[in-house]
Amino acid sequence: EAGVTQFPSxxxxxxxxxxxxxxxxxxxxxxxxxxxxxMGKEIKFLLHFxxxxxxxxxxxxxxRFLAERTGGTYSTLKVQPxxxxxxxxxxxxSSHFGQASNEQFFGPGTRLTVL
Amino acid sequence: GNSVTQMEGPVTxxxxxxxxxxxxYTATGYPSLFWYVQYPGEGLQLLLKATKADDKGxxxxxxxxxRKETTSFHLEKGSVQVSDSAVYFCALSSxxxxxxxxxxxGGTRVLVKP
Numbered sequence: 001e002a003g004v005t006q007f008p009s010x011x012x013x014x015x016x017x018x019x020x021x022x023x024x025x026x027x028x029x030x031x032x033x034x035x036x037x038x039m040g041k042e043i044k045f046l047l048h049f050x051x052x053x054x055x056x057x058x059x060x061x062x063x064r065f066l067a068e069r070t071g072g073t074y075s076t077l078k079v080q081p082x083x084x085x086x087x088x089x090x091x092x093x094s095s096h097f098g099q100a101s102n103e104q105f106f107g108p109g110t111r112l113t114v115l
Numbered sequence: 116g117n118s119v120t121q122m123e124g125p126v127t128x129x130x131x132x133x134x135x136x137x138x139x140y141t142a143t144g145y146p147s148l149f150w151y152v153q154y155p156g157e158g159l160q161l162l163l164k165a166t167k168a169d170d171k172g173x174x175x176x177x178x179x180x181x182r183k184e185t186t187s188f189h190l191e192k193g194s195v196q197v198s199d200s201a202v203y204f205c206a207l208s209s210x211x212x213x214x215x216x217x218x219x220x221g222g223t224r225v226l227v228k229p
Contacts, residue, residue, distance in 0.1 A: 004158070033216065042119075043159075043204065043219040056216060091159065093217075104217060106151070106159035 002026070004107035006092050012113045018080040021110045025074070025094030032075050033095075033104060034067060035059075038088035046090075049075060050097060082114045117142045121205045121220035128195055128227050136190040136223045138179075138205035146207040148172075148181050148188040149217070153202045162190075162203070195227045 005024045034046040047057040051072035069075040093104040121138040150162040163172030165181035208215040
């Protein structure tokens with residue numbers, strides 16, 4: 001069974017440009033999460049989808065970030081326009097719906113560098 | 116709100132040494148506790164977890180015990196190998212019915228030398 005995949009693995013863009021990150025969760029996982037790690041600090045929660053619905057987007061830093069999960073399968077995270085402080089590693093994770101202690105399976109992350 | 120504090124690294128050890136990474140947390144209610152590991156070039160993998168007080172999670176020789184009285188979940192391994200070199204993250208989850216977000220500590224880089 002394929003794990004969580006993310007694309008691209010690396011992205012280097014200039015300030016003011018737009019970038020779209022993609023996450024493909026494990027098939028059958030209704031929960032999908034986005035996290036990011038900035039400058040070697042702690043990994044922080046961004047938002048949580050249950051199927052195509054946003055369950056919790058309390059971690060989204062501002063309205064330059066837009067996440068979608070059309071059809072409840074893959075998800076995209078768009079940053080527009082990108083700022084220097086958006087640089088970091090963006091992780092996606094997925095899990096089964098239901099139990100609070102369900103393991104979240106993480107993708108390898110997308111390393112975003114904004115110059 | 117919830118928070119996790121873990122010892123800063125890097126931690127450098129020799130092979131077969133004893134490893135301890137301290138982790139303490141602040142949370143309302145009764146969270147589940149996790150240790151995730153990130154090996155070089157890979158994503159985060161769940162190493163072990165504990166869902167209630169006094170539970171002990173274990174995997175690959177690593178252990179951690181959920182201590183509610185000290186709000187701690189320290190990670191230990193009795194004899195590390197070079198292959199244990201990685202970044203270790205302590206995390207907790209808020210208890211919700213539909214799934215839950217993880218709150219992470221800052222990560223501890225461990226380097227094991229032969």
